[in-house]
Amino acid sequence: MSIMTLNQDNLNQILTPTGVTLVEFGAPWCPPCKALLPILDELDQELGSNVSIIKINVDDSPESSSQYQIMSLPTVMIFKDGVPQDKLVGLRPKSVYLEKMKQHIS
Structure with a gap:
């Protein structure tokens, strides 16, 4: 599966x-956001x-950020x-994200 880039209009769908x-x-x-991209890949x-990665x-998407109380990047x-x-x-x-994801995969 490939990583999708979405906006607030299609996130909830x-x-x-x-x-x-x-x-x-x-x-x-955001430099830390750029550093996260290879980890997400x-x-x-x-x-x-x-899983899906978005x-x-x-x-x-300021409404999505507000809805989910995003304060830091x-x-x-x-x-x-x-x-x-x-x-x-x-x-x-990467190990932190991987462990969290595995906890939720049935």
Whole structure:
């Protein structure tokens, strides 16, 4: 599966189906967000069809940022069946994201 870049108009449509979704709230000008992109690519390759990975540009989607109370970048939220499960603020090692995702994959 490939990483999708969405905006506030289509985020809720993607989160409603069943399954596990990782949503990265970031911005192109944010250095830690840029450092997170290769980690997300690796997670996408390792977890494959078990999860969806979505990127949201907070500058283009202020309503989504407000709805999920995004205060720092990057913020990664993990949803299961459209319901928020975990929120990780700041850049973390790949192992942290991988462990959190595995906790929610059935």
